[in-house]
Amino acid sequence: MSYAPTAVSAPQRGLIESARRGDEFAFQAIVEPHRRALHAHCYRMLGSVQDAEDALQDTLLRAWRGLPRFEGRSSLRSWLYRIATNVCLKQIQRRSKRVLPVDYGTAADPHDGPGPPLAESTWLEPYTDSAHEADEGLAAPDARYEQRESIELAFVAALQHLPPRQRAVLILRDVFGFSAAEVGEALHAAPDAVHSILQRAHKAVHERLPERSQQATLRSLGDEHLQRLVDGYVEAWEKGDVDAILAMLTDDAVLAMPPRPSWFQGREAVGAFLAAWPLAKDRRWRLVPTVANGQLAFTTYLWDRERGFYREQGIAVLTLAEDGRIRDLTAFHSRTERWIAGTSGISTRNGGSGRRIAKGDAWTRTAPQPADLHDGFSP
Helix, strand or coil, X not given: CCCCCCCCCHHHHHHHHHHHCCCHHHHHHHHHHHHHHHHHHHHHHHCCHHHHHHHHHHHHHHHHHHHHHCCCCCCHHHHHHHHHHHHHHHHHHCCCCCECHHXXXXXXXXHHCXXXXXXXXXXXXXXXXXXXXXXXXXXXXXXXXCCCXXXXXXXXXXXXXXXXXXXXXXXXXXXXXXXXXXXXXXXCCCHHHHHHHHHHHHHHHHCXXXXXXXXXXXXXXXXXXXXXXXXXXXXXXXXXXXXXXXXXXXXXXXXXXXXXXXXEECHXXXXXXXXXXXXCCCCCEEEEEEEECCEEEEEEXXXXXXXXXXXXXXXXXXXXXXXXXXXXXXXEECCCCCCCCCCCCCCEEEECCEEEEEECCEEEECCCCHHHHHCCCCC
């Protein structure tokens, strides 16, 4: 069997032949360089980390079973993404669209408190895996979106509003830089049709995206500003200082809390809700800086008075305005979050930037150094 020399390299050919004979280690060597990027691709398509994991496993299983039929006319990378895309398209057919609370309903009255949580399958999920940092698929020089821009909340949320084929075309063309011919082969469409689909997808997505990405904003603010923001936000939240938090917000800031549909807009509404609920005087929090969706984020923990330690509540992702104020605060809570009701807990957890260990009401930071808080934000 012949191979196109530009599609499959000689070392890959040997591994493929070994994998065809049932060598699982050879198969792992073939797919491992693509695993993280494939997972990120599935997340962009599906808006869910768990669904992305399921899709990735299905993709690898189909690739293993289909390897005898892979003739090497296209690149191995293109073949894997073709499988992953079609797996995701089939998953999308079986479930509802994932959204953020701001796309689900109107802003709530803060005096009504948080609404009851809805099914988690309704909501877009945060992406806290480091997969986007190793996204090998973004080497193409004409790719429209940078690595972290293509995983930001606003971009992933906008993708979920596209029809599935438009979503697939935009991701494959703009994020991964596949040619129209390669995308057409994956979706059984002519290259001209791919161009037409891409134009419609661009129009729909751009209507939902802010003028400036978070990556551009983070670069313009610089590490020192971000460090002050992190320190100030953690201090204000842990002290329950609502006024200090409100001073960090834009006038029209939004607070949302999936899986609860309630969301609040404007300083006054956000402040009233914070003071009456999560930052009521009987609650104590600890925050660990991390990164989610390529954005500044915090793993949040609430003090469990009954058991004497802090219990993880979720991930809070910040979207910053150009001047460094917080425009959106999206707090992704677990369905058992305890700022509403009783508590049960844990004593240690890894935040994205290091471990803190709860000892009574004190926390000991074991790693990393302060400069690591913004690892990945520097240009």
